[in-house]
Amino acid sequence: MKFEHIKNDINTQARTGKISTDHGEILTPVFMPVGTCGTVKGVFHRDLNNEVEAQIILGNTYHLYLRPGLATIAEAGGLHKFVSWSKPVLTDSGGYQVFSLAANRKLSSEGCTFRSHIDGSKHFFSPENVIDTQRIIGADIVMAFDECPPGTSDYKYAEKSLTLTQQWLERCIARFDCTESPYKHLQSLFPIVQGCVYSELRRRAAEHAASLNREGYAIGGLSVGEPAEVMYEMIEVVNEILPRDKPRYLMGVGTPVNILEGIARGVDMFDCVMPTRNGRNGMLFTSQGIVNIRNAKWANDFSAIDPEGKAFVDSTYSKAYLRHLFMAGEMLGAEIASLHNLAFYCNLTSEARKRINEGSFGQWKTEMVKKLGERL
RNA sequence: GGGGAUGUCGCAUAGCGGCAAUUGCAACAGACUGUAAAUCUGUCCUCUUCGGAGUUCGGUGGUUCGAGUCCACCCAUCCCCA
Numbered sequence: 161m162k163f164e165h166i167k168n169d170i171n172t173q174a175r176t177g178k179i180s181t182d183h184g185e186i187l188t189p190v191f192m193p194v195g196t197c198g199t200v201k202g203v204f205h206r207d208l209n210n211e212v213e214a215q216i217i218l219g220n221t222y223h224l225y226l227r228p229g230l231a232t233i234a235e236a237g238g239l240h241k242f243v244s245w246s247k248p249v250l251t252d253s254g255g256y257q258v259f260s261l262a263a264n265r266k267l268s269s270e271g272c273t274f275r276s277h278i279d280g281s282k283h284f285f286s287p288e289n290v291i292d293t294q295r296i297i298g299a300d301i302v303m304a305f306d307e308c309p310p311g312t313s314d315y316k317y318a319e320k321s322l323t324l325t326q327q328w329l330e331r332c333i334a335r336f337d338c339t340e341s342p343y344k345h346l347q348s349l350f351p352i353v354q355g356c357v358y359s360e361l362r363r364r365a366a367e368h369a370a371s372l373n374r375e376g377y378a379i380g381g382l383s384v385g386e387p388a389e390v391m392y393e394m395i396e397v398v399n400e401i402l403p404r405d406k407p408r409y410l411m412g413v414g415t416p417v418n419i420l421e422g423i424a425r426g427v428d429m430f431d432c433v434m435p436t437r438n439g440r441n442g443m444l445f446t447s448q449g450i451v452n453i454r455n456a457k458w459a460n461d462f463s464a465i466d467p468e469g470k471a472f473v474d475s476t477y478s479k480a481y482l483r484h485l486f487m488a489g490e491m492l493g494a495e496i497a498s499l500h501n502l503a504f505y506c507n508l509t510s511e512a513r514k515r516i517n518e519g520s521f522g523q524w525k526t527e528m529v530k531k532l533g534e535r536l
Numbered sequence: 537g538g539g540g541a542u543g544u545c546g547c548a549u550a551g552c553g554g555c556a557a558u559u560g561c562a563a564c565a566g567a568c569u570g571u572a573a574a575u576c577u578g579u580c581c582u583c584u585u586c587g588g589a590g591u592u593c594g595g596u597g598g599u600u601c602g603a604g605u606c607c608a609c610c611c612a613u614c615c616c617c618a
Contacts (some may be wrong), residue, residue: 196571216569256570264572277572308570352570383569412570433571440574441567456564486574487563494574 161299161348161375163407169496170445171522173399173426176513179407181300181374182345183240183248186215188407189512190423191419191505192250194436196220197227197469198243201436202491202498205245210473213500213510216247216300218431222254226276226283229302230296235402238298238343251299251430253290254414255380268306269324287331291339291349298343302450303378303411304332306352311385318356325354333372349479350409357390359397359529366401372469376407379427399426416445416508416532420525423512430509435501440494442486445504451479453497466494471503 166176169429179186189359193208200208208214219239224230228242236242239249254255258265258272264276273285287305294302305328309321329351336349351369369377379398382391395410400489409429410422414439419430435445444451447468451458461479469475473496485493508528 182595194571201571202574221572224573247575250570252570257572259570303570306570379572380570382560409570414569430570433573434569437571437573437575438568441576442574443568452566454565490572498574 161346163405164244165405167200167222169424169519169521170519172424172525174426174512174521175404175426176333176523177428178406179248179526180226181248181348183246183300186248187240189419189423189509189516190215190429190479191509192218192418192429192431193502193506194218195243196433197223200502202440202497203436203502204449205243207471207499208502209247211499212222212474212506214247214502214506215225217245217249219249219251219297220254221251221290221297221303221358222257222285224251225254225293225296228277234342235297236421238296239375240298248300249298250301251294251297251303252411253294253303253305253352254285255303256308257283259308259310269325269327271305271328272534279531282389287328288335290374291332291335291399295336295339295341295347298341298347299343300345300347301351301376302336302347303478304329304349305353306354306380308354308381308384311357311381311383311390313356315356315358318354318358321356328363329369329372333374345412348375350374350378351377352378352411353402354381355394355398356381357386359394362394362397363401366398370402371434372465374406376404376409376429378409378411380411381399382410383418388418388421391418392425395422395425395427412429414498416505417529419508420512420529420532422514423509424522424525432505435505436498439497439499442493442497442529444497445495445532447504447531449531453479453483454486455483466504467502468498468506469503471499473499474503485488487533 162180164178166174177188187515193214200217233239233242247298248475265272271284273284275282287386292307306325307321309318351372351374353365353369355365382394407428412432414432442452442454444453446466458479463479463484465477465479466474477496482493484495515524
């Protein structure tokens with residue numbers, strides 16, 4: 161993997177760049193649709209390519225390991241082939257599931273024992289086997305195995321958690337560097353900077369990660385319950401330290417405004433379930449702000465879903481029709497909303513790239529944040 | 537004409553002397569940030585200063601401290617036999 165720095169914004173820390181992988185190039189800043197179980201829920205790959213213009217999608221180690229299982233993925237020749245996606249893939253390590261499925265797991269310095277949410281079966285993840293698993297899945301970008309503490313954690317717990325994450329990171333790297341892709345394409349390992357909401361811990365984590373000299377870095381453990389302002393502050397602290405010539409990935413974030421604020425602080429990569437999950441639940445991110453399409457006020461609004469939207473669904477279908485689909489429980493509604501939201505997100509980052517390259521990012525960002533509303 | 541059954545908050549249901557009244561659906565609103573989510577939460581007779589207050593279970597009377605629940609008559613609907 162190679163990262164080429166293209167342009168720095170004049171007024172902010174925003175920058176554009178190009179990541180080159182064996183499965184193609186990624187222009188940054190980029191939004192990466194989440195495809196946890198080998199599918200971006202409700203969206204055809206064809207539409208991810210042509211309508212959303214997704215450059216890379218995510219998969220999840222925990223979910224794919226449990227189902228369909230590594231044997232199937234290996235026999236298929238890796239995840240790309242299994243799911244018929246020829247562009248880059250990034251896999252999350254399962255660290256987030258250690259957090260979100262906390263009730264079913266037991267942490268130790270060795271790793272994490274957990275019970276499957278599918279059938280209750282018992283499993284064990286260690287930094288080593290999580291790397292091996294991601295090798296088999298064949299992700300272009302592989303994430304370190306980390307612990308993602310809640311945003312409300314106290315300093316003591318956050319520090320302890322960070323120490324564990326750092327130990328796991330070194331083990332991940334050791335394993336990664338003595339193994340190779342079974343499919344002969346290059347893979348890269350990104351460390352994850354933790355440290356909760358504590359600047360001191362974030363600095364410590366960023367310095368440690370930076371010293372390990374990897375091809376890219378992630379900022380994890382944000383947007384997990386802390387106020388947005390605190391998240392922005394943590395991004396600033398970390399990006400001050402992370403090397404400028406490597407891509408920075410803010411994990412799991414966020415709202416359109418979060419993304420713009422992240423870009424302004426030097427973040428290059430984002431992923432979030434919001435466009436798909438909220439879309440399935442009837443919430444649209446549009447150029448005119450938030451639309452809860454199930455609200456009665458749209459019942460007879462025959463205007464386009466988003467007059468400024470780039471995806472075909474935006475101009476093809478009306479708000480009234482989309483509301484009807486949701487009220488009737490028709491699955492096409494969720495599909496249209498997911499496609500629209502993803503296109504909105506990817507168009508937002510695409511526009512950000514254009515503005516940064518033109519030198520007008522700062523002003524545009526301020527206007528967009530105002531337009532999209534404080535809620536976002 | 538004779539016999540039987542049933543009427544509860546939009547619809548459907550529960551309710552068998554202490555009830556503003558069960559549950560489902562519908563409706564209305566909210567939440568969702570490295571996906572255990574096509575999910576979840578709240579409201580859903582009227583008014584409310586969220587403490588309550590006022591009117592309800594086809595209708596009218598009655599029994600009772602107390603009636604959606606028991607009794608009488610009436611009205612409506614459905615079924616069966618003529």
